[in-house]
Amino acid sequence: MTQFYRNYLAVAVFAVAALGMVGAMLGVGRLVRPNRPQPEKYIAYEAGSDPIRGFGQSNVRYYVYALLFVMFDVEAVFIFPWAINLEALGVSALISMIVFILVLTLGLVYAWRKGVLRWA
Template sequence: MSDFLRSYLTVAVFGVLACALVGAFVGLSALIRPSRKQDQKYLTYESGVDPVGTGWAQSNIRYYIFALLFVMFDVEAVFIFPWATRLEAYGYFGLVEMAIFIFILLLGLLYAWRKGVLKWF
């Protein structure tokens, strides 16, 4: 067996052991805990206060749009950071690829700005 496959076998063995350990702990807790059926267990817990009203609350759509924009640019940061740490290894081609990636994201931001999505009122 090659060293490459042996390293994956080590990871697989640790994964199986971790799953077995979690399963053993969950099974053990199910065996030793007291089982009490009460209606209060099925109520929603809200910081010690009895729930009042329904659980349905509408939010403004602007919150979701800002959240999506945040996620989009947060994912951009996840892609840019490893590229920036290994910039010398990627060379000119990596620089051009990242410039195209940032340009496409800036086009999306410009589109959202022109549509008025970023205006709060």
């Protein structure tokens, strides 16, 4: 097994260990805590008044933000490999990266001018 796989195996082992610990804590909690069910305790808390069941429609405003996020997040994935090999790749890569970033910035400016960056 190479070091590469070992490192990621460590991450996996760690996730399982954390899950185990959280489970153990919940188990201890189950043993210790009291349990006195009363129907009033299980009503949703809406600041003291009786809850209104069900949901109306509400506007989740960041649909466009989510699209922009995907765009820039993918950009970040391209930037990192270049950032590591900056000196080896030299001037030509630098120029193409600057052009790449500028094109994406243009996208942001366009969205800005269109007014989609307004949360209202």
